[in-house]
Amino acid sequence: xxxxxxxxxxxxxxxxxxxxxxxxxxxGHDYLFWYxxxxxxxxxxxxxxxxxxxxxxxxxxxxxxxxxxxxASFSTLKIQPSEPRDSAVYFCAxxxxxxxxxxxxxxxxxxx
Amino acid sequence: xxxxxxxxxPLSVPEGAIASLNCTYSDRGSQSFFWYRQYSGKSPxxxxxxxxxxxxxxxxxxxxxxxxxxYVSLLIRDSQPSDSATYLCAVRAPGNQFYFGTxxxxxxxx
Numbered sequence: 374x375x376x377x378x379x380x381x382x383x384x385x386x387x388x389x390x391x392x393x394x395x396x397x398x399x400x401g402h403d404y405l406f407w408y409x410x411x412x413x414x415x416x417x418x419x420x421x422x423x424x425x426x427x428x429x430x431x432x433x434x435x436x437x438x439x440x441x442x443x444x445a446s447f448s449t450l451k452i453q454p455s456e457p458r459d460s461a462v463y464f465c466a467x468x469x470x471x472x473x474x475x476x477x478x479x480x481x482x483x484x485x
Numbered sequence: 486x487x488x489x490x491x492x493x494x495p496l497s498v499p500e501g502a503i504a505s506l507n508c509t510y511s512d513r514g515s516q517s518f519f520w521y522r523q524y525s526g527k528s529p530x531x532x533x534x535x536x537x538x539x540x541x542x543x544x545x546x547x548x549x550x551x552x553x554x555x556y557v558s559l560l561i562r563d564s565q566p567s568d569s570a571t572y573l574c575a576v577r578a579p580g581n582q583f584y585f586g587t588x589x590x591x592x593x594x595x
Contacts, residue, residue: 406583415587416529416573429582464528473519473575474583476528 377477379465385483391453394480397446398467406474407440407450408464416464422448455484488512489576491586499594504561506589508574511555517577518550520559522570523588529573533559564593 378397386392398405406421420430422442430440437456442448452459460483466474491508498504506520517536521529535541535548535557547560557576561568571588578584 404581416585418583418585421582423581429580473517473531473534473577475531479528 377465377467377475379463379477379480381480382478383481383483385485386455387485388456389454390484391451392455392459392482392484394450394463394465394482396448396450396465396477398448398465399475400446402467402469402475404468404470404474405442405448406466406468407448408466409461410464410479411461419450452482455482457484460484487586488578488584489574489586491572491574491589493587493589495590495592497592497594498564500564500566502564504564504568504591504593506559506561506572506574506591508557508559508586509555510557510574510576510584512576512578512584513552513555514579515576516579518548518557519575519577520546520548520557521573521575521585522568523573524570561591564591566593566595569593 380395407419408416410416419432420440425442440450462479462481464479465477468474489510520533522532523529533546533548535550538550541548545562549558569592571590573588574586576584
């Protein structure tokens with residue numbers, strides 16, 4: 374298996390622009406997680422899905438953030454409009470039931 | 486109180502020594518515990534999991550769990566410079582949420 378795939382790997386955008394991050398989980402994994410990592414706050418869980426259904430989005434910072442999982446092999450995290458404080462590394466991870474998570478390579482987002 | 490707490494370090498040990506990393510968690514119902522290693526600029530990588538009280542050994546790594554004290558630790562024997570990284574403690578809570586500590590930075594000095 375190729376592991377969790379994320380795209381793009383790097384994104385540089387200007388404040389106010391829409392940003393879409395993409396994730397393909399490992400086939401057969403029931404859970405998908407979106408995280409944000411910064412030096413100041415460490416690894417923060419934004420939202421997670423079980424069988425394509427959002428279970429807990431309490432970590433989503435505000436309405437500018439939204440996430441979807443239209444099918445078992447694809448998820449998106451969208452920021453609209455983006456702000457400089459959104460600059461971080463965004464990780465997607467997937468997990469089979471009752472097991473640990475496997476992380477993708479991350480997307481480094483810079484908002485100017 | 487944070488769900489998972491770790492000493493941020495940095496922790497420095499000489500090559501060949503034992504590195505000891507510690508973690509405490511707040512949810513007594515948690516059943517699954519993990520240690521991840523994260524090299525600078527890379528994604529977290531699972532190195533150990535532990536589910537029951539006691540020790541679990543895998544090569545140079547030993548995870549220790551004490552549920553009564555809500556304490557998890559990771560020992561790295563014969564530390565190598567390649568072990569230099571940030572180590573993240575993670576706990577899977579009863580609701581299937583994962584909580585991560587902020588990580589401990591380890592430097593192994595040749």
